[in-house]
Amino acid sequence: MSDKITNELEELLQANVVTTETAEKIREYFHQKKEENHNRLSSIFGILGAILVGLGIILVFAHNWDNLSRLIKIILSFLPLLIGQLLCGYSILKKSESTVWKETSSVFLFFAIGASISLVAQVYNIPGDINSFIISWMLLSLPLVYLLQSSIVSLLYIAGITYYGCNANYFTYPSTHSFLYWLLLLGIAPHYYQLIKTKALSNFTLFHNWFIAVSIVICLGTIAHKNGHLMHFSYMSLFTIFYFIGKTQFFDQQKLKNNSFLIIGKLGILYLLLLYSFKWFWDKSFYKTDSISETLLSIEFITAFVLTLIAAFFFYKKNNQTNFKEIYLLELVFLMNIFPLISGYEFSIVANAIVLFIGIFDVKRGIKLNHLGILNFGLLLITILITCRFFDTDLSFVIRGILFITIGLGFFLANYFILKKRNRNEK
Structure with missing residues (x-):
């Protein structure tokens, strides 16, 4: 605790503003906060140190690799792995309460596993590809997440399987197509659940919220095979599910930066x-398929159907508590998954209307709540919609200019009146 706070606390004690018991609690609070900041910095520098040391060892080996005998190569291949295991064993047995030790040693061993696999394969000319290498590396590293409760290794694991999902589907498509990513993602689910339950406000949980959400968004497209133009249905339902997850009691009570699901x-x-x-988006719509029966049985359509059912369940669960009296238009958008079967190309008109109503609703909500962020978000959404229509309509430049001037004035006046209202209330 800083000297300034200490002096002020003593002054409050002498003035009988706070009791001795309250003063002790304040001292204990600031002491714990200082310890948390110290541990956080120690963890960051320890992890960075482990990464740099591991990479440095690999570079030293690589520089002199061709001049070494096979025996020396094998010894050096397993040496980082042995050192990492000894450090992890020491962390478990002697430093079980130290987050710094556990995170640092587990990160070192994580990279040591990858290095050892690649070095041994190089020494014995073992054939393989990048996909099998990443799978082996991630599966061998996964136990570290649970043995040492390492959240950094968990994040590295998510990044690794995300790269695998992209490489096995996007980068090499159509020669390879794999759904193994989804099974690998389940491997981290227990650790993520434990973080949410025990460390809901920690930075590790924050990063997991973002890593998992972004990873799923990136890899959902890997499901696409012959009917990739249908994947926007799946993404619409996925984003709706994310939105409802973000509106659950657990996430809704947190800061917005922690609520990756709501934002995404x-x-x-x-x-x-x-x-x-x-x-033009509907040029490859449902009607452009060669065979309706083939489309209905495709993995893309089945995925969209399942995700839509899950989104409907979340919609019912959230709004049933309020007897469906507080429905936000955004929550109904996932139902558009069935509208294109009826509306076809002209559904673009409906989409324009929905975006406009959402923008107007956010503007009204921002004014009502005296919230500049919500207000400006609604105005920005309307501006983006008008900009989109700028490129695909035949309106004259005069009308387009008037629209932009109107929106600009709307930004200025809305912010001006809210700020004026705030100043009036403060007085």
Whole structure:
């Protein structure tokens, strides 16, 4: 605790503003906060040190590799692995309460596993590809997450399987197609659940919220095979599910930066709506398929159907508590998954109307709550919609200019009146 706070606390004690018991609690609070900051910095520098040391060892080996005998190569291949295991064993037995030791040693061993696999394969010319290497590396590293409760290794694992999902589907498509990513993702689920239950406000949980959400968004497209043009249905339902997860009691009570599901869900829905508002987007719509029966049995359609059912369940669960009296228009957008079967190309008109109503609703909500962020978000959404129509309509430049001037004035006046209202209330 700083000298300034200590002096002020003593002054409050002498003035009988706080009791001795309250003063002790304040001292204990600031002492714990100082310890947490110290441990956080120690963890960061320890992890960075472990990464740099591991990479440095690999570079030293690589520089002199061709001049070494096979025996020396094998010894050096397993040496980082042995050192990492000894450090992890020491952390478990002697430093079980130290987050710094556990995270640092587990990160070192994580990279040592990858280095040992690649070095041994190089020495004995073992054939393989990058996909099998990443799978082996991630599966061998996964126990570290649970043995040492290492959240950094967990994040590295998520990044690794995400790269695998992209490489096995996007980068080498159509020669390879794999769904193994989804099984690998389940491997980290227990650790993530434990973080949410025990360390809901920690930075590790924050990063897991973002890593997992972004990873799923990136890899959902790997499901696409012959009917990839249907994947926007799956993404619409996925973003809706994310939105409802973000509105659950656990996430809704946290800071917005921690609520990756709400942010990605809402922005994802609006992004797809803006795509839907273009007529060219429907050039590869449901009607462009060669065989309706083949489409209905495709993995893309089945995935979209299942995700839509899950989104409907979340919608019912959230709004049933309020007897469906507080439904936000954004929450109904996932139902558009069935509308294209009826509306076809002209659904772009409906999408325009939905985006406009959402923008107006957010503007009204921002004014009502005296919240500049919500207000400006609604105005920005309307501006983006008008900008989109700027490129695909035949309106004259005069009308377009008037629209932009109107929106600009709306930004200025809305912010001005809210700030004026705040100043009036403060007085």
